[in-house]
Amino acid sequence: MVSSTVENYLKALYKLANENAEVNISELSSELEVSKPTVNAMVKTLQQHGWVIYTKYKPLKLTEEGRKAAALILRKHRLTEMFLVEKMGFGWEEVHEIAEQVEHIKAPALFDRMDELMDYPKVDPHGSPIPDKDGNIIQKDSKKLSEHEVGEKVMLIALNHSSKEFLEFLDSRDISLNTVFEIKSVENFDDSMVVSYEKHPSETLSQKVCERLLVEKV
Amino acid sequence: MVSSTVENYLKALYKLANENAEVNISELSSELEVSKPTVNAMVKTLQQHGWVIYTKYKPLKLTEEGRKAAALILRKHRLTEMFLVEKMGFGWEEVHEIAEQVEHIKAPALFDRMDELMDYPKVDPHGSPIPDKDGNIIQKDSKKLSEHEVGEKVMLIALNHSSKEFLEFLDSRDISLNTVFEIKSVENFDDSMVVSYEKHPSETLSQKVCERLLVEKV
DNA sequence: AAATTTTGTTAGAGTTATCTAACTTTATAT
DNA sequence: ATATAAAGTTAGATAACTCTAACAAAATTT
Structure with a gap:
């Protein structure tokens, strides 16, 4: 089973890849606030999952499977944020930290039910798009x-x-x-x-x- | 911060202590399905938290603080189960596994809000009492x-x-x-x-x- | 082009949580 | 009361995730 730690590396990689296409070990290191050797080691794990392509001294490239896996975590995060705001009365400034934990829960039914109860929302409380179950994401242009x-x-x-x-x-x-x-x-x-x-x-x-x-x- | 692992040991200890008052390393070992040396090592951690009193070769005794800490985890578990059933439409047979994960989330506000939204339920979907915020538990006699x-x-x-x-x-x-x-x-x-x-x-x-x-x- | 800076890697170590094997202590049974 | 069984401990190892120190490679600056 994929640990929360690994999921967090994947999320960070996905985020940086959306800004730059190619991602450095250094960038990941400062994004996650861990040392470069730690990232270096973790890249091997990501590679074993087929989520990233890596050759020594070259930038990281997120694979299509990596992109999808990351989007599915993002989906859980954003569904959670929306649920907390829409169904539980939290303010939009309170939900990120909670969703940061909830996103790692392994229970597809939980997130499916949130989705259903909210009638399949397209965006989270901050207007960010919620990826669909296949990891596809529709970015409204703005x-x-x-x-x-x-x-x-x-x-x-x-x-x-x-x-x-x-x-x-x-x-x-x-x-x-x-x-x-x-x-x-x-x-x-x-x-x-x-x-x-x-x-x-x-x-x-x-x-x-x-x-x-x-x-x-x- | 207390890891989920440690919390699970505490929960198991609490459960066994409710059945037997004194708890063996062996009992914990089979309850948690880990080896006895692993339990032996973990007991030191529990002791450092002041949750258990232990002397070599003697049975474990849960302290009052241990009892309270365990009850607060149980509170999170049972509030979650009740929320899943009452507010999210899950069946009582589906909620245990999910709550097993959600109970480790560190976000008091989340559980306070569940409690409030359900108007302070006294029992979970299986009739087990929900401990209050101080870890007190009222066991209805049956x-x-x-x-x-x-x-x-x-x-x-x-x-x-x-x-x-x-x-x-x-x-x-x-x-x-x-x-x-x-x-x-x-x-x-x-x-x-x-x-x-x-x-x-x-x-x-x-x-x-x-x-x-x-x-x-x- | 050489020097410097940035980036990346290797080596070695620490922590947490786990294991097996071997041994010791305590409890049970004959 | 001795033998056996059960329970507990110690030692040594492993895996995941983290670090620092030292070095190597690549990029940038002068």
């Missing part, structure tokens, strides 16, 4: 709020990064998925944006925030 | 069906053992918690009982079954 221009109306459909701190910041400004922003102005100096939405006629969002909000035009 | 006599009317309030096979047997006879039996006759030869309940005017239950049904007079 742009960063920062890429839009004055006058545009856009709806928040997902978040780029979902740290607790960022989620709490959004809570404090009453920003949630599906919030519709109208861009009032863009500050040239620091790329901050002034937007209006719902009961907030004028709110300034820093560039850092605008880069993390994924929106689509409405 | 007798085995086999200890009752012809003519008595009794209600099923819990099960002694909850193997999947036994639970499936009960399902097949439409027996569930709160089923009220009237004892029609007792067979001297094999101690089987003929009972009537609900839509079953006459059903024969073997002694083995009658010993596993915990009932109270109605």
